[in-house]
Amino acid sequence: MANRGGFNCTCWRMQRRFFVGGNWKMNGSLHNIDEIIGFLTCGPLNPDVEVVVAAPALYIDYASKKLPPTVAISAQNCYKEEKGAFTGEISPAMLKDVGCRWVILGHSERRTIFEESDELIAEKCAHAVENGVSIIACIGEQLEERENDLTETVVFRQTKAIVEKISCLEYWDKIVLAYEPVWAIGTGKTATPEQAQDVHKKLRKWLNDNVCPDVAKSVRIIYGGSVNEKNCRELAKKEDIDGFLVGGASLKPEFLKIVNATAGM
Numbered sequence: 001m002a003n004r005g006g007f008n009c010t011c012w013r014m015q016r017r018f019f020v021g022g023n024w025k026m027n028g029s030l031h032n033i034d035e036i037i038g039f040l041t042c043g044p045l046n047p048d049v050e051v052v053v054a055a056p057a058l059y060i061d062y063a064s065k066k067l068p069p070t071v072a073i074s075a076q077n078c079y080k081e082e083k084g085a086f087t088g089e090i091s092p093a094m095l096k097d098v099g100c101r102w103v104i105l106g107h108s109e110r111r112t113i114f115e116e117s118d119e120l121i122a123e124k125c126a127h128a129v130e131n132g133v134s135i136i137a138c139i140g141e142q143l144e145e146r147e148n149d150l151t152e153t154v155v156f157r158q159t160k161a162i163v164e165k166i167s168c169l170e171y172w173d174k175i176v177l178a179y180e181p182v183w184a185i186g187t188g189k190t191a192t193p194e195q196a197q198d199v200h201k202k203l204r205k206w207l208n209d210n211v212c213p214d215v216a217k218s219v220r221i222i223y224g225g226s227v228n229e230k231n232c233r234e235l236a237k238k239e240d241i242d243g244f245l246v247g248g249a250s251l252k253p254e255f256l257k258i259v260n261a262t263a264g265m
Contacts, residue, residue, distance in 0.1 A: 016220050018046075018236070019176055019243035020259045021136055022053040022250025023076065023104060023224075032251070033063055039253045041068045046260045049243070052102050052136070053250065057090055061098045074102030074136065077110060080123040082131070092131040103128055104245075106138040106158070108182040118161035125175070126165035134174040136245060137162055138224070143183035151199060155179065156206055163211055172211070177221045178245040179203065184225030186247060193234045193241075196223045200240035229254040232261040 028036075033055070045051060047070065054074035055063045064073040079089035095103060105128065106121040121137075128135050139158040141151045159177070166172065179199055184190050191199075200221045208216035223235055224245030235241055249255055 016218060016242045017050050018048065018262050019050045019052070019220050019222055020261075021074065021104070021176075021178070021222070021224075021243070021245045022051075022255055023107070023245060023247050024053065024055055024251060025076070025109075025247060026056060027251060028056060028059060030059075030062065033059055034066070036251060037063065037066045037068075039256060040071055043068075043256065044260070045070055045256065046263050049259055049262065051259055054102070054104050054136075060095070060100050064099050072102055073100050074104060075100055076104050076107070078103045078105070078124060078128060078133070080120070080127045082127075092128045092133040095133055096131070101132070102134050102136065104136045104138065104178075106162075108138065108140055108180055108185055112182070118158055121158075122161040122165040125162050126167065126171075129166065129171040129174045132174075134176070136176045136178050136222075138178045138180050138245070140180040140182050140185075140225075146181065146183060151181075152202060155199060155203060159203065159206065160210070163207075169212060169215065172215045172219055175219060176243075177203065177219060178224050179221060180224035180245060186226070188226055190226045190228075190231055191223070193231075193238050196225075196235060197238035197240055200238070204240055227258060229257040232258045236261040 052072045052074045054076045060073055060075060075095050078092050078095060079086055082091050082093050105124050110116045125135050125137050139155045141154040145154050181191050203221055204216050220242035221240060222243035222245055223241050227244045227246050228249050244258060246258055
């Protein structure tokens with residue numbers, strides 16, 4: 001699969017801008033969202049960091065109109081079709097219609113609770129980028145898989161499924177990979193900076209060997225898993241950690257410290 005036929009491996013972007021995403025999950029109300037928007041507006045937010053927050057679908061339009069212009073809005077999920085008889089789903093076309101240009105796909109909660117397969121997630125990823133919506137594509141292993149030394153097997157398999165559906169090299173400019181070890185999400189446990197860096201470095205090597213060297217150099221690989229104001233700076237120092245996907249902490253003012261983790265480095 002390395003340097004697949006038809007791909008012209010031209011370097012279009014070598015600099016990786018630090019990226020911090022806030023996943024609000026199924027939390028919030030109009031009042032809560034106003035509070036979050038309040039501290040995001042007051043800041044400060046490092047201008048060198050790309051900040052995206054993922055609101056529940058009902059609140060995407062409301063939040064997008066009130067967020068400061070330096071913070072983009074994201075959806076937490078979308079489907080693989082433009083329209084049709086898919087009750088309860090939303091499409092990338094609908095997201096764009098309300099000014100939403102980002103979506104999280106493949107989150108561990110979608111994979112485990114809703115039993116979404118690697119193939120379905122890959123199809124959704126491909127449909128989103130093909131229709132102009134950038135994606136935060138999540139991958140990561142369960143605790144049992146890590147304990148059985150299957151971390152690389154799992155994250156490479158999940159990444160490979162996405163790679164095989166991405167038909168055009170340029171679409172990688174719309175993809176952020178989020179490594180989220182499932183055992184560290186919402187548990188208070190966090191991969192050490194060394195553990196996270198090890199997986200990120202191996203993922204970048206896998207992309208180099210199986211997609212294209214330029215994609216490997218330019219794609220942002222971010223870390224998610226109980227990131228907080230205490231551990232963010234040490235994680236951010238690692239060469240291959242290009243940002244964070246933050247859950248519960250994104251609902252609180254400490255999110256600002258996470259956004260500013262690279263300030264002064």
